[in-house]
Amino acid sequence: MGIKLKQGSFLWYLYLDKIYCLLSLRNVKALVEYFHILDAHHKDTLNDVLFYHFLHHVTNLKSRQIKIVFDMMDWMCVGEIGFDQFYVLVCILLSHQNHLEQQFMYRHSRPVFDLLDLDGELNIDAANFHMYRFLFGLKKQDLRDLFHDFDITGDRRLNYKEFKLYTIFSTDKSRETQKVVEEEEEKEKEQEKEKEKEKGSEKEKGKEEEKDKWKALLMKRLQTNIVSQKNAQ
Amino acid sequence: MEGEKPLKGAPKPSERRGSAGKATLTSHILNLWSTATLLQPQVNLSLAEICENFDDEGRDVGKIRRQKSQSLTPKPQELEEQALLDLELHGCNSIEGLPKKGAEAISTEAGKEPEGKRFPIVGPKWERRNRNPEKCSSESLISLSKNVPHRAYWTEQQNRLPLPLMELMENEALEILNKALKSYRSRIGKNHFLTKELQRYIEGLKKRRSKRLQCTA
Numbered sequence: 001m002g003i004k005l006k007q008g009s010f011l012w013y014l015y016l017d018k019i020y021c022l023l024s025l026r027n028v029k030a031l032v033e034y035f036h037i038l039d040a041h042h043k044d045t046l047n048d049v050l051f052y053h054f055l056h057h058v059t060n061l062k063s064r065q066i067k068i069v070f071d072m073m074d075w076m077c078v079g080e081i082g083f084d085q086f087y088v089l090v091c092i093l094l095s096h097q098n099h100l101e102q103q104f105m106y107r108h109s110r111p112v113f114d115l116l117d118l119d120g121e122l123n124i125d126a127a128n129f130h131m132y133r134f135l136f137g138l139k140k141q142d143l144r145d146l147f148h149d150f151d152i153t154g155d156r157r158l159n160y161k162e163f164k165l166y167t168i169f170s171t172d173k174s175r176e177t178q179k180v181v182e183e184e185e186e187k188e189k190e191q192e193k194e195k196e197k198e199k200g201s202e203k204e205k206g207k208e209e210e211k212d213k214w215k216a217l218l219m220k221r222l223q224t225n226i227v228s229q230k231n232a233q
Numbered sequence: 234m235e236g237e238k239p240l241k242g243a244p245k246p247s248e249r250r251g252s253a254g255k256a257t258l259t260s261h262i263l264n265l266w267s268t269a270t271l272l273q274p275q276v277n278l279s280l281a282e283i284c285e286n287f288d289d290e291g292r293d294v295g296k297i298r299r300q301k302s303q304s305l306t307p308k309p310q311e312l313e314e315q316a317l318l319d320l321e322l323h324g325c326n327s328i329e330g331l332p333k334k335g336a337e338a339i340s341t342e343a344g345k346e347p348e349g350k351r352f353p354i355v356g357p358k359w360e361r362r363n364r365n366p367e368k369c370s371s372e373s374l375i376s377l378s379k380n381v382p383h384r385a386y387w388t389e390q391q392n393r394l395p396l397p398l399m400e401l402m403e404n405e406a407l408e409i410l411n412k413a414l415k416s417y418r419s420r421i422g423k424n425h426f427l428t429k430e431l432q433r434y435i436e437g438l439k440k441r442r443s444k445r446l447q448c449t450a
Contacts, residue, residue, distance in 0.1 A: 010402050030394055030402075037406040040413070040434040041427065049420075053412045057405070 002137060003096040004060045010034055011058055016094035021104040023091065031090060035083050045080035059093060065134060072115055072132060088115075092135055101137035106171040109164050112136070123157040396445070403442050410435050 005012045014027050023031065038046060038054060046054065048070055055066045073085040081089075088111065095104035105112050116124045116132060126147055133143055150166045151158060158166070414435060417428040 010398075010405050013401075030398060033394055033399075034402045034406070037402055037438070038409065040410055040431045049416050050409070050413050053409045053416065057409045057412065 003093060003134070005093060005097050006058050006060075009058045011090060011093060012097070014090070014094060016091060016098055016100065018098065018100060018103070019107075021091060021095055021100055021107045023087075023094075028087070031087065032083065035086055043080065045078075045082050046086065047080050051081050068131060069135070072118070072135075075115070096137060102167070102170045102174040105136055106167040109167045110160070113160050113163050123155075123159045124163060125157055129158075400442070400445070403438060407435065407438055407442070410438070 010030075014023060014031065016023060035046075036044075038050060040050065041047070051070050051073075052063075052066050055061055055069065056063070061069070069089065070081070073081050073089055075085065091108075092104065095101050113124065116129055118128050119125075126143070129138075129146075130140075130143055133139075138146075146166055147156065147158070150162045150169075152162055153159065410431065414428070414431050417425065417431055421428060
């Protein structure tokens with residue numbers, strides 16, 4: 001389900017800031033250069049064919065998904081993607097790579113809302129959200145819960161405030177789960193350390209016992225030798 | 234005084250400038266390499282002003298720069314002292330490195346990049362490379378600060394992307410573009426102007442890449 005970037009590709013090397021979910025100036029500069037190299041027709045844009053092959057090469061998205069993404073990003077309906085849209089797409093892809101989907105939606109709730117508001121009616125329809133849920137790492141059940149819990153107006157659509165509320169709750173939830181995961185990982189590490197210590201102490205005990213055995217054997221042999229010598233005398 | 238001699242002996246850009254285009258730029262750059270020390274003084278010109286002088290095709294718009302440089306009020310001593318101080322304190326000569334806060338403020342809500350975590354090419358190594366202090370002498374500082382084309386060259390060098398990164402980008406782009414070319418041929422035909430344009434572009438990219446590989450080899 002999750003979008004994955006091809007290992008070793010140029011995008012794979014980019015770094016998305018974990019708090020603001022944006023690229024640094026240096027990374028943007030490199031991305032601009034990359035975009036211009038792909039811009040074979042010198043129009044500062046990528047047409048649908050170039051865009052398709054780019055996404056197909058760099059991600060594991062299917063053809064249908066790539067076409068949907070193109071339609072979404074071509075928000076001016078000119079049949080081409082400019083650098084602004086390209087940058088947004090790269091940030092979305094990198095947020096997937098770094099498991100920052102919720103954080104991305106929270107930090108950029110307005111642009112994401114505008115992207116999902118396909119008909120420009122200042123609300124998101126459940127069907128449209130369902131079509132694009134793969135971009136934001138949402139499962140079917142998550143979407144159902146979203147509309148159930150946050151459709152306050154009850155019109156089966158999300159306006160911006162409702163969407164924003166959802167992003168706030170989801171980031172809080174994801175932070176809590178992350179904390180829980182981190183705590184569990186720490187506990188596991190501690191348990192492993194303790195086990196290693198125990199093993200180490202057991203080994204030491206074992207070694208000491210062996211030493212004691214050898215000592216006892218040696219003493220016996222010495223005693224038997226002494227006794228035999230005395231008897232011989 | 235060693236720093237002044239080679240620069241005094243260097244031909245002026247106007248003398249070298251024959252035909253516009255990459256030839257003049259490369260010859261200018263070679264000249265700079267052979268004469269100037271590897272010094273990157275603090276540049277007070279903005280990036281926009283410097284980038285004006287070299288367009289995408291490598292034509293040197295030197296006249297405009299010379300006019301500007303003549304109108305600039307020179308403060309070589311202040312420049313020298315400031316640059317030396319900065320070299321000592323920061324070990325960094327780039328525009329991006331010295332006004333570090335300014336550069337980060339420009340990027341929208343930029344965060345900290347981890348050291349060598351995911352981006353070994355562009356991230357810390359690239360930044361460290363650009364921050365390594367080069368040789369410096371007070372005399373060459375003064376002469377370089379006076380000579381604007383040299384400053385612009387070093388600034389441009391400072392802002393270029395690393396070659397391994399460029400290679401990675403170009404190789405990947407070539408693969409993508411070749412696949413796109415196949416699609417063009419199958420959908421709109423070989424003789425369509427877009428197909429031909431793409432084909433020419435791919436050939437140009439391959440030539441550029443092979444030239445660079447030959448140079449590095």
